[in-house]
Structure formats: C-alpha cells, structure tokens
Amino acid sequence: KIPANTLFLGKQVVFVPECHSTNTLALQLSHKPSTTEGTVVITNHQTAGRGQRGNTWEAAPGMNLTFSTILRPAFLPVEDQFYLTIAVSLALHDYLGTKTGKPIAIKWPNDILVHEKKICGILIENQVQGSRLTTAVAGIGLNVNQQHFDTPTAMSLIQVTQKEDNLEAVLHGLLECLEARYLQLRRQDHDSLKEAYLSRLYARHEQRRFSSPQETFEGSIRGVDESGRLAVETADGLKYFGIKEVSLLR
Ligand code: BTN
Numbered sequence: 001k002i003p004a005n006t007l008f009l010g011k012q013v014v015f016v017p018e019c020h021s022t023n024t025l026a027l028q029l030s031h032k033p034s035t036t037e038g039t040v041v042i043t044n045h046q047t048a049g050r051g052q053r054g055n056t057w058e059a060a061p062g063m064n065l066t067f068s069t070i071l072r073p074a075f076l077p078v079e080d081q082f083y084l085t086i087a088v089s090l091a092l093h094d095y096l097g098t099k100t101g102k103p104i105a106i107k108w109p110n111d112i113l114v115h116e117k118k119i120c121g122i123l124i125e126n127q128v129q130g131s132r133l134t135t136a137v138a139g140i141g142l143n144v145n146q147q148h149f150d151t152p153t154a155m156s157l158i159q160v161t162q163k164e165d166n167l168e169a170v171l172h173g174l175l176e177c178l179e180a181r182y183l184q185l186r187r188q189d190h191d192s193l194k195e196a197y198l199s200r201l202y203a204r205h206e207q208r209r210f211s212s213p214q215e216t217f218e219g220s221i222r223g224v225d226e227s228g229r230l231a232v233e234t235a236d237g238l239k240y241f242g243i244k245e246v247s248l249l250r
Pocket residue numbers: 020021022023024046048049050051052053055057066067068111120121122123139140141
C-alpha cells in the first residue's frame with residue numbers, strides 16, 4: 001500500500017466497517033487528548049449519515065468515500081471559522097478538477113458540483129473555547145463508484161470518468177489536497193482563499209430564483225461576507241442570508 005504523501009493528515013486512520021456517522025465518531029474521539037490532529041475516521045457504511053441543515057446523507061455501502069478528519073485549528077478565531085469551509089471546499093474542488101478535467105463548482109456554502117449535480121457533501125462541525133476553535137471535524141461524503149442514485153441531482157466520479165476508482169487512492173489524493181489548503185489557512189492566507197472560493201462559486205452573478213422560509217424571490221449571488229453569509233442582490237437591494245435562511249432553486 002502506498003501511504004498518502006502528507007505531513008500529518010491521515011497518518012492515523014481509524015477504520016470501522018460500519019457506524020452511525022463518522023462525524024459523530026470523530027467528535028467523540030476528538031475529546032481524547034491522545035487523538036492527534038489529522039486523524040481520519042473512515043467507514044464503509046454509515047447507518048445515520050448526517051448532512052447540513054439536519055438532512056441525512058445516504059451512500060451505497062462500500063462504493064463511496066465516507067470519512068471525517070479531526071483538525072485542531074487553534075490558530076483560527078471563531079469569527080473566521082467560515083475560512084475552514086472555504087479551505088475544505090477548495091480542496092475538494094482542487095482534487096476533483098484535476099481528477100476529472102471537468103469544470104467543478106462550489107455551491108454555497110460547500111456542496112461540490114460537477115455538471116450541475118452534487119458529487120460531494122461536506123459537514124464541518126466546530127468546537128469552540130473562548131474566542132478560538134479547538135477542534136474541527138470535517139466530514140466528507142464523496143460519491144465514487146456508485147452508479148445509481150435515488151435523487152436526480154446526485155452524481156459520482158464513475159459517472160464522470162467512466163472508470164471505477166480505488167477508494168484508498170482517491171482518499172490519499174484528497175488528503176493531499178486537503179492538507180495543502182489547510183496549511184494555506186494556517187499561513188493566514190485568507191485573501192487568496194476567499195478569492196479562489198468566490199471565483200469557483202456556483203451561479204455567481206447569474207439571475208436565479210431563491211427560496212427563503214417566507215417567500216421565493218429573484219436575485220443574483222454577489223459573494224459571501226466574513227461570517228459566510230450569502231450576499232444576494234435582490235430587487236430590494238443587497239441582502240445577506242445564513243445557511244438556514246435561503247436556498248438556491250433549480
Ligand atoms: C451535506 O451535503 O449535507 C453534507 C453531507 C456530509 C456527509 C459526510 S459523510 C462523512 C461525514 N459523516 C457524516 O455523518 N456526514 C459527513
């Protein structure tokens with residue numbers, strides 16, 4: 001087996017054949033002081049995979065990558081925590097762009113799209129002490145070899161490349177991209193991270209329909225603010241939305 005070419009990400013790997021959620025397991029493990037930064041928790045099958053906005057995450061057992069990485073971003077003030085979302089999204093974008101040669105987009109805040117369909121979901125859960133982050137669990141569900149989905153908006157690597165992939169090789173490639181973006185974040189290279197994120201943002205500057213809990217409306221995505229809220233130019237001017245306050249309609 002060829003190990004990942006990383007400094008610390010994935011040097012410790014906890015594999016469980018089945019679990020409820022690798023994010024939940026990683027959060028539990030992260031409380032043990034012996035759990036080092038970069039530990040990866042990976043499974044073949046999640047029975048209660050969690051997504052954003054309280055959604056579930058479903059993936060056919062053994063066909064896809066389902067894992068969480070334990071990070072200790074003590075250098076990151078709470079008010080900058082969206083930069084972690086930016087770094088992780090960019091890492092997936094980097095990896096999938098190189099791997100497929102296709103245009104990849106990041107749908108705010110952190111869905112990864114290819115051909116306008118979702119190939120990867122990310123769930124980042126932070127733990128905060130005072131004004132800083134202590135632990136961040138970055139959970140990644142990447143559809144790799146699954147051919148059929150219940151939802152028409154899902155997509156996998158094999159559907160793009162027409163080739164089955166070795167899950168471990170994909171994991172290693174991804175960990176290398178993740179570590180590179182994480183180190184960029186650790187260097188406080190916030191401006192380049194933000195610029196790269198914005199330039200890859202799905203539907204930016206396009207006139208689209210959105211829905212909020214109250215209404216549907218037209219608007220055009222301008223960017224994100226420092227706390228990660230989506231900035232949308234609407235008929236009533238520029239408005240900012242948190243994750244539970246808006247979704248982009250198809
Ligand atoms: C989303 O798109 O809503 C986020 C999906 C995140 C899924 C991954 S799979 C590994 C990790 N463990 C979980 O329970 N969720 C994340």
